[in-house]
Amino acid sequence: MIRAGTxxxxxxxxxxxxxxxxxxxxxxxxxxxxxxxxxxLAAFVVFMHGFAYLTLAPAADFAAPPxxxxxxxxxxxxxxxxxxxxxxxxxxxxxxxxxxxxxxxxLSSSASAERLFAVRIGTMAVGIAAMSLGLAAxxxxxxxxxxxAHWLAAYGVVMAxxxxxxxxxxxxxxxxxxxxxxxxxxxxxxxxxAVIGASFVIGVQLVAILSVGSLSRxxxxxxxxxxxHAPDRDSWWWLPVDAAMGEGLALIVVLAVGAIxxxxxxxxxxxxxxxxxxxxxxxxxxxARSNGRAANFHPKSPGQALRRKEWLLxxxxxxxxxxxxxxxxxxxxxxxLLSRMFYEEGxxxxxxxxxxxMAAGQLAGGLAWLAISGEDAPDLIASAPVTAAxxxxxxxxxxxxxxxxxxxxxxxxxxxxxxxxxxxTVCGIGVAGISATVIQFWFRAQxxxxxxxxxxxxxxxxxxxxxLSSIIWASAGGIAVISLWFAILPGAVxxxxxAGAWMLSPKRx
Amino acid sequence: MAxxxxxxxxxxxxxxxxxxxxxRPAVDGLTLRxxxxxxxxxxGPNGAGKTTTLRMATGLLKPDRGTIxxxxxxxxxxxxxxxxxxxxxxxxxxxxxxxxxxEYLYFVAGLWGVDNDTADARARDLIxxxxxxxxxxxxxxxxxxxxxxxxxxxxxxxxxxRLIILDEPFTGLDAASARVVKNVLRERVAQGCSVVMTTHIxxxxxxxxxRIGVMCDGRLVAEGTLDDLRxxxxxxxxxxxxxxxxxxxxxxxxxxxxx
Numbered sequence: 198m199i200r201a202g203t204x205x206x207x208x209x210x211x212x213x214x215x216x217x218x219x220x221x222x223x224x225x226x227x228x229x230x231x232x233x234x235x236x237x238l239a240a241f242v243v244f245m246h247g248f249a250y251l252t253l254a255p256a257a258d259f260a261a262p263p264x265x266x267x268x269x270x271x272x273x274x275x276x277x278x279x280x281x282x283x284x285x286x287x288x289x290x291x292x293x294x295x296x297x298x299x300x301x302x303x304l305s306s307s308a309s310a311e312r313l314f315a316v317r318i319g320t321m322a323v324g325i326a327a328m329s330l331g332l333a334a335x336x337x338x339x340x341x342x343x344x345x346a347h348w349l350a351a352y353g354v355v356m357a358x359x360x361x362x363x364x365x366x367x368x369x370x371x372x373x374x375x376x377x378x379x380x381x382x383x384x385x386x387x388x389x390x391a392v393i394g395a396s397f398v399i400g401v402q403l404v405a406i407l408s409v410g411s412l413s414r415x416x417x418x419x420x421x422x423x424x425x426h427a428p429d430r431d432s433w434w435w436l437p438v439d440a441a442m443g444e445g446l447a448l449i450v451v452l453a454v455g456a457i458x459x460x461x462x463x464x465x466x467x468x469x470x471x472x473x474x475x476x477x478x479x480x481x482x483x484x485a486r487s488n489g490r491a492a493n494f495h496p497k498s499p500g501q502a503l504r505r506k507e508w509l510l511x512x513x514x515x516x517x518x519x520x521x522x523x524x525x526x527x528x529x530x531x532x533x534l535l536s537r538m539f540y541e542e543g544x545x546x547x548x549x550x551x552x553x554x555m556a557a558g559q560l561a562g563g564l565a566w567l568a569i570s571g572e573d574a575p576d577l578i579a580s581a582p583v584t585a586a587x588x589x590x591x592x593x594x595x596x597x598x599x600x601x602x603x604x605x606x607x608x609x610x611x612x613x614x615x616x617x618x619x620x621x622t623v624c625g626i627g628v629a630g631i632s633a634t635v636i637q638f639w640f641r642a643q644x645x646x647x648x649x650x651x652x653x654x655x656x657x658x659x660x661x662x663x664x665l666s667s668i669i670w671a672s673a674g675g676i677a678v679i680s681l682w683f684a685i686l687p688g689a690v691x692x693x694x695x696a697g698a699w700m701l702s703p704k705r706x
Numbered sequence: 707m708a709x710x711x712x713x714x715x716x717x718x719x720x721x722x723x724x725x726x727x728x729x730r731p732a733v734d735g736l737t738l739r740x741x742x743x744x745x746x747x748x749x750g751p752n753g754a755g756k757t758t759t760l761r762m763a764t765g766l767l768k769p770d771r772g773t774i775x776x777x778x779x780x781x782x783x784x785x786x787x788x789x790x791x792x793x794x795x796x797x798x799x800x801x802x803x804x805x806x807x808x809e810y811l812y813f814v815a816g817l818w819g820v821d822n823d824t825a826d827a828r829a830r831d832l833i834x835x836x837x838x839x840x841x842x843x844x845x846x847x848x849x850x851x852x853x854x855x856x857x858x859x860x861x862x863x864x865x866x867x868r869l870i871i872l873d874e875p876f877t878g879l880d881a882a883s884a885r886v887v888k889n890v891l892r893e894r895v896a897q898g899c900s901v902v903m904t905t906h907i908x909x910x911x912x913x914x915x916x917r918i919g920v921m922c923d924g925r926l927v928a929e930g931t932l933d934d935l936r937x938x939x940x941x942x943x944x945x946x947x948x949x950x951x952x953x954x955x956x957x958x959x960x961x962x963x964x965x
Contacts, residue, residue, distance in 0.1 A: 495812055495822045502816030506802070511916050513804035513845070574800035577861070581817040582790035 207316040215320060217379050233431040245335035253336065259344025263442065265424045271438045279358050282329050284394030286366035289321045291386040293444035293474075294370065300474050314470035315463045318367055322459055326359035326556075347443025354441045354448070357455030364462035370464055372378075374473050379626045436604045499583045507595035510646075549611070550622050550678050551671035557604055558629030558667025563649070565637035568592040570647035592636055600630050618678060624672035628688075631664040632695055639702035666691050709761035716778040717799050718742045718781070718869045718900030721764060724772035724922075732758040732768070734924035740902050740917075742777070742868075745895045747911040748904045752835070753953055756904040760871050764794040776869055782909035789820065793867035797874035803847035807857045809837050810846065811864045818865035825864065832860040834888055859887060862892070870894065872903040876910060888914060889906035912946045930954045 200205045253259070257267050303313055340348035370387070373382040428434045439447035453614050496502030562686055573576060578588055604626055612619025640659035669691040677684035726733045735756040740746040748756045761767040764775050765785045774781040781788040794942060801810055808829055815825030833842050836856045841849055841959040855875065862870060870891070876884050892914065905911055907960040911918055918935060920928040926940045933944055941942055 229942075495825070496816030497822070499817045499819060502813050506805070506813050509809075510802060510804045560909040573802055576766060576794060576796055576800050578812065578817070579766050580789055580792075582786045582819070583817060584786055 202312075204312050204316055206309075207313045208320070211316055211320040215324060242335070246339060249335040249339040250342075253339050254343060259340055259348065263431075264428055268430075268435060268438055269424055269427050271441060272435070275354065275358070275437055275441065278329070278355070279335065279362065280393055281360065282325055282362040282363060284390045285328065286321065286325050286362040286395065287369065287386055287390035289325065290363070290366045290370045291383065291390070292315060293321065294383075294470075299555045304639060305385060309467050310470070314474075315467040317470075318459075318463050318467060321367075322360050322363040325363055326356050329359050331353050345443075349440070350448050351441040351444040353452055354437055357440075357451045358437075360455035360459040364458040367434070367462045367466045371469060371473065379473070422614050434489050450622065463573050474706055497584065499581065500587060503578075503588060503591035504595045504598065505582075507592065510573075510601070511564070511567065514646075550618065550625060551675035553604065553607065553611075553622055554625035554629045554674040555671035557600055557626040558633045558663070560603065561596055561600050561630035562633035562663045562667070564591075564596045565634040567646060567649060568595050569637050569641045570644050571649060572643070573646050577644055589638065593638075596634050600626065621674055621677045625670055625677070628691070629667050630672040632670060632691065635664050635695065636666065636698050639699055658698065662694055662701075666698075669694060708844075716742065717775070718744065718777060719871075719902055720773075720775045721759070721763065722773045724759065724762060726755075726758055726762060726767065726775065727764070731924050733856055734786040736921075736924065737773070737917055738926055738929065740869075740900055742900055743895065743898050745891070745901045745916045746903070746919065747915035747917075748902065748919045748921060749906075749911055749950055750904075754921040755924040756921055757873050758924075760873055760904060761796075764792065764871055765774070766794070780830055791867055792871060793862035793865065795848065795858055795870070795872045795875055797871070797877045799851075799854040799860070800856055801846050801857055804845055805892055806841075806843050806845055807833065807860065808947050809862055810857060810880075814861040815864050820865050828864050832863055835890060836860055846871045851878045852880055855879055856883060856886065859890065859935055863890070867899070869900045870904070872901065874904055874906065876905060876907055881892070884910075901957045908950060918946075920950060922954050927935045927956075 211291055257270075259267075263271075270301075302524040303310055330352060333351070337348060337351045337355075370386055373385055377385060379531065396518045411532065434448050437451055496505055518608055569589075581588075608619055608622050608626065636659055669687050673687035673691060676687060709877065717739045719738075721736055721738050724733055725731065726735040734962075736755070736759060737863065747758070748754050758767065759940035763776075763781065764771045765781050767790065767960075769956065770781075776792055777789045779788045779791070802813075811832065812825055815829065820828070833839055836859065838856055838860065841857075846854060849857065855878065859875065862872075872891075875887060875891075876883060879887065888910070895901055912932060917929065917931055919926050920935065928935055930938065932949075935946070935949050935953065936944060939949045939956075944952070
């Protein structure tokens, strides 16, 4: 029996919560789905290993001594992975501060809050490491299969990176608290997390556009532009790469650095967590913001009232805006590519059209979820003298308006260069947006708006169908640039996906 | 106790043979009639079917069986027409955190098709009556539970419904806020509005209701004025609490309805 109030007792408590959270994530909150979840997981693992094999096998000889290109590719991938981990860690740390959960109970008890927060930081590191290892495992296993067991050392590098990511995130968040205060930190930390998560991908794409005229980072990593500027082989910059490839000393150093940085963060930050958590708690209880322009909110019809309400709520919710930011950030490279096309004959526009259609589909899915499932006053809307059809129409119009505002400038620019291209993009954005919206409508469930980040969990089928339809419509758009007739086939597949989603959607009253 | 002031021969709310079953019957053949201009309170233990009944009456839930009409309008056949003249207020105030109380009232008025000038005048009146002037331009996210409940009540009144249906409106309200809400409801009834309300606060029912209905296991087990209920319970001059417990315990002793 573990003595109450000790670090081990807290660790047991945190592990139990983390395990149940994971179970909820995997099962979508439904009970008695163990076999289905395990089967789904097994299928996913097999699929990911197959995908990793097909991607890696033709890429290089992993058993041979690595050349500069391979080193650059591994280093770049680690950097990319690290930025994603840092983004996830910042999300986790912000959540730990602002989601009240059990903080009131802990801070009002006589137990050592410092001890709990030390454990909590450690749990975050374990959680991020577990998630990262899960995602990296197929690639590492395939590398070990192709190139030898020494590649398994990459697991250690991923663990070290997770420890460092959590440590940096905790210190960054505390730094933000000190610099800009509890109130602004919530928004800024979310935006920083989104930007960090997307920045490396986007940065690499931007460099790729400039240097090799392509959106592909693989092309960039293997280009002479990069390999010529790579550090010397004996530079310490290659330490994580050497560790990933199984060099014992390098691995020990990388693991030690990760552990020391994390231990330092725990030692330095845990005592400040309680004080900062109290400050963060004060934010939600502080007086509300004042708005002096209420008189402008005068709808002329129920439909207009609903549309305006949706837009106003989104505009006034910086957290939701930052959550959507990630998707919009990915529009920067195509926007940059477009601007380049104005001045010189650039790469095929077929690359640009699917990216826009895909982004529109994803953004529409998010907005539709907020408007349909994330309705905070469902009883009010349901008890209003407005038909359900009118309510749904107004919500769909609100989504369409949001998509229109975001994508109009870029589509307009495209249409000036090539009207046919513009028309194809408009049609693609339209069908991808409509598809994502109807899928959200069919799979609607009353959920708190604040659970937006977890919207993908409520229905695996809806998430899968939404992503699949966006991808297929995007490919249809790309093919339509070359031949409209050939685009019929992916278009038909996308419609089949929609039909399948409709058939699988829950029965509605 | 307020006097009923019937304005119309049609019942404000007429429910007949209403039934709804989830995993077990929640409402089982309920029939009740609320007169126009009447303050009607529905009492019952937890799980008696009060909220389910009211949600069906407001068109938020479809019944398995039975009919519901509001001032002669069939709620199931013409839900939009029925909703136009009634308002629903739940115990958990559902308002938008990012709107101000004034914007919320404009939004609700817009949903009910109230023109802008009227909406503006009514919203400002309600803000004043309910003591919300200090918060009118602040976003609802920072308001206390009681203030949020008052905002939600203002939303229920801004389109001047003929029938107001409230589910536990006094939950979590402090004494001052509760008094404001009671006064507003009394005033509305005096103006001819009908109110149907559930509550666990028996003192509120005793003081405010023209008639009280007692539900247990999805059925109406007693109905009438306080004296009628005492008579039905054989409780002499007992308090409403004693009378209520006698009625509910008698019903409970008969056993739950079969699933």
